[in-house]
Amino acid sequence: MAQIKAVFFGSSPFAVPSLKKMLEGPYKICCVVTQPDKEKGRGLHVGGTAVKSIAKQSGLETFQPACVNSAESLKRLSGYKADLFVVIAYGQIFSEELLRLPGIFAVNLHASLLPKYRGAAPINWALIKGERETGVSVMRMSGRMDAGPLILQRKIPVDLGDDAVTLTEKLSREGASLLEEALGTITSNDFTLTPQDEAGVTFAPRLKKEDGLIDWKRDALEVHNLIRGCLSWPGAFSHYRGKLLKIYQSRPLQPSGREQLSYEPGEVVRVAKDGIIVSCASSLLSVGELQLEGKRRMTAQEFIAGHRICPGEKFSNK
Secondary structure, eight states, X not given: OOOEEEEEEEOSGGGHHHHHHHHHTTEEEEEEEOOOXXXXXXXXXXXXXXHHHHHHHTTOOEEOXXXXXXXXXXXXXXXXXXXXXXXXXXXXXXXXXHHTOSSSEEEEEESSSTTTTBSSOHHHHHHHTTOSEEEEEEEEOOSSTTOSOEEEEEEEEOOTTOOHHHHHHHHHHHHHHHHHHHHHHHHTTOOOOBOOOXXXXXXXXXXXXXXGBOOTTSOHHHHHHHHHXXXXXXXXXXXXXXXXXEEXXXXXXXXXXXXXXSOOTTBEEEEETTEEEEXXXXXXXXXXXXXXXXXXXXXXXXXXXXXOOOTTOBOBOO
């Protein structure tokens, strides 16, 4: 069989292991399509995506259209006469016209067990909702977002200590492996397309800043899930002494006796070197890393020493 020609679409670091895996395989990557460069950091330096960096290092042609569905983009992409479009965490919705360009079809790797968590933030919402397992799915793309028929899926457990950063790393590696397997079945014409069960659809919209606000009236496990699901964007936050307080690391605890009944939500129960213990609805949360507005990120021990936080003080939602 002739060498398979592919156009790779991706932007975030999640797509990088898959691009590297394809570079090792029997594919000719005609072009890497990624989002336009953006201003980054406090100095607002213009920088490219993680995928662009790998593409440049590998000597691959790159294309960064503001609108991938524009007439100019369609003309350029049709010129490659690609067999496959491989799309991973790219960041733009494809038109039907664009999806018709590849000779075989367009393939997407998504970081959830579809049909659950369709949308831009599947890893974050899986954590926020307290899922005990998640995974990756490879599908043939359709005109509806993340709704195409499935080619392969793979499950992985979600550990209580996982956060959005660590789980993204795990799923990106699993996704690259699954994509390699799926592309092998496609190129050998030995695959099955399985329609998604529409009854099981849930959505994972892009997180907004306000999604990170902690409600201390919720159970400690729910608060912990929010904190780990919002790392590193938008970040889980509360307020302390009238200032914004970001919380990066936590651990739910089971209270005993008086601790379960005697404190208000958000009240500091006790302080220890390994955590600031805060009361939630029916349990306690140990806060291990946090950052007060205008200050650097600190461990609980550093925060206690610098701010002399005492039992009876409160974390609040305003």
